[in-house]
Amino acid sequence: MRLSEAQHQEMNILLQFNLSSMQEGIKVHSGADAELVAATQRLFDKGLITLHDGGYLTSLGLKAAEHAQALKQILSTETTAA
Template sequence: MRYNQALLDELNLLLHFDLDTTQQGIKVHHDADPALIGAAQRLYDKGLITLHDGGYLTDLGREAAEHAQGMLGLLKETTAA
């Protein structure tokens, strides 16, 4: 399986969460990019975020966001080397 655009949109949305705190969520506004709105809905449907338009990370969502942010960090480091 390869990353498709929908999965990339979900990964990019997970990058917006601040992992240093559990008290800060995100809000995807109704006039945002449709791809972002769709990504939020899919993450909600998968049980990774608490609201269809953002909210907070669930425990599973936090784990996914940690992996997404960690992978991005590794790829950036590798690219810079």
């Protein structure tokens, strides 16, 4: 099963959040790419972020962002075959 383009965009937004500080949010400007604006709206509609144009992670959004960033780190790790 592959990620849809919409899910891919949402994951990319979740990866933008700095998990070391809950005081940092993001802002997606209205002039940004339409797909980015739509993905941000979907994350808001799903209850993952506090504002339709970004804001902060909700508690559910924090869990999702932690998983997304952990997966990115795992997939970015180089391994050597035994």
